[in-house]
Amino acid sequence: MNDTAPSPFAEQVLPPWRRAVLKVGSSLLAADGGGLTPRFALGLAQFVSANLLAGREVVIVSSGAVAAGRAIVPRAAEASATMAARQALAALGQAQLIALWQRFFERPVAQVLLTHDDLRNRRRYLNARATLNELLALGALPVVNENDTVSVDELKLGDNDNLAAIVAALVDADALFIATDIDGLYTADPRRDPQARPVDEVVELTAAVMAMAGGSGSTVGTGGMHTKLQAAAKAGAAGIDTFLFNGRSGDVVRGLAQGRLRGTRLHAGRSRIAARKYWLRHAPVEPGAILVDAGAARALREKGASLLPGGVVDALGEFRRGDMIEVRMDGEGGQACVARGISQYSAVDVRRIGRRHTREIQTILGYTYGDNVIHRDDLVLLP
Template sequence: MTPASPLPFAEQPLPAWRRAVLKVGSSLLAGEGEGLSPRHALNLAQFVSSSIAAGREVVIVSSGAVAAGRGLLHRKPQAGAAMAERQALAALGQAQLIALWQRFFDRPVAQVLLTHDDLRNRRRYLNARATLQELLALGALPVVNENDTVSVDELKLGDNDNLAAVVAALVDADALFIATDIDGFYTANPRTQVGAQPILDVEALTPEFFAMAGGAGSGVGTGGMHTKLEAAAKAAAAGIETFLFNGTQAGTVSALARGALIGTRFRPAQNRLAARKYWLRNVPVEAGAIVVDAGAANAMGQKGASLLPGGVTTAEGDFRRGDMVELVLRDDAGERRIARGVSQYSAVDIRRIARRHSREIEGILGYTYGENVVHRDDLVLL
């Protein structure tokens, strides 16, 4: 069968963004023979550098460790390779992957290895978020990858597409850029279906769109168009826009730097703040509560402030760091639920630091997770 000639995508304006996650698949990093190649990574790195120079922040989610490990051992990809072999290849190749990215930047590149289990567990989620935010504050470039060496169920089809969407929500990104080896999303597989039409803008990902998606497009990566739609749907649920583009085309990548998209735009159903507040309002709360005084209640309600330990009178129950708990005001008028939020400290720790200044936390506990008991970004008023 003669491959179909894909129809071109028209250029469209890229909306403004402040912080983004860029997902780069194995197909863009693998060499013609074995190992990794800088051919397409260089253009993507230039987009990242120009974005940072413009005052934006970028986190890269990069595949390629397994492919890099194969290159070191001169092994060809094999269907049905044993899990232990793939994990060993990932361990060998991870250093090569980070070295590839570091060569393009004059700022430090930080390796961050995660599994989906890290992000499902709320306490580990908070720790990962704090680390990534601190790396950005330090001016480093985080490069995130699935921790393939210890993953079992997580090392599977298209995992890094979905991981990138979760990381975008983790760091409160405005945008998720997915670099792939196809121009964008089509009504059918443009490599095999003559007349497949490019789709420039997707308002909402319905089952009909998923039915259009095919399987993996190369023998190097593990993801296909279906997993990219899954990632776009996850990002949309968090209020984050997704932009799918061809990372092998230098003109397409350079267009991003000047504020233009040649690819597909997936819009969220609601803005990022509304999506987060919805989650905060509806996730189940743990037993117990943080009891606050009138001053703290007023600061949170009228000024949008975080909850500091000085405004806490006590904590009830046995909840842990990262749990969703209710914030309660008790005064002469009785008891009122005023808010709910993700606690940065356990109930035991809060009882020890209640009524104390934030700068005393480390001296009392021997460690600190920051000055806030509940950060305003993790809090919603009732």
């Protein structure tokens, strides 16, 4: 699809959102003959700027480092099929990629390089989330890409589509926008089937819907429509709607900045909060628990508060930062389980800061992961 043809998709009103992830693929950034071009990136940056001015928050997940690296060392393109060569090209191109995005914004652009291992490991997951949330709080624009220079399996097809879905869940986004080089999902590949019809909305990602997706249509990208639907499934499991649109169409991107979508909306199965609480309620817990006093238990139940160190009596077991553990109230009748959640501190640290004020954490431990032992977003009450 070119950037001047009208979109065949019906116009929809975007639902309200506060925080979103925008995924931009290599096909929108790579220049003919190698390197990067601002041709389509400019319109996407204007979409981001419009929402930042409206008080919303955006995280960009951007491909394009390998394509940028090819322009720096053209002779490497011949060997770029090898993993080591692609990793080297990614290392060369990362600075160019960040420079491309920085030129569009007055606010600082922050490079965040992740691998899937960072997001599978619960402690590294918490660290990544804390970093991204702090960058957003500082008013910076995070640009996330894979740390391709050290990853091995992470350069597989569609990886940044799936990475974008994982980042959306990581930062508790309300929406995942995927900018692609076609208008949205069709009933078949429109490049091959002239009878393919646009699909404006997908309520449920069934096998029949997945069968509509084709392969990668770009020589510079690593993903196709199938991986975008996989990403939508991951985002939907976290309660996040996904929106596919043509990032090459100026009209579509301008409409998106005004709250209008011409593309495909893939609905989440449940609300974001419900999905998060369901996961917290059913994820396996580690051995051990945090014992709290009656006042802390009451604050958790009646006020929806986070667990602060002042209400902690003791820690049982030897759990680590990022582990899912039980919260029990220490009373005359024994220990009653009142909640479960992800601990920001290890059992050793919890014992040291228990009964102390939050402002003392840094002094006692020599570091801090925040004021909360368990943040209310990482905690679910039990009946």
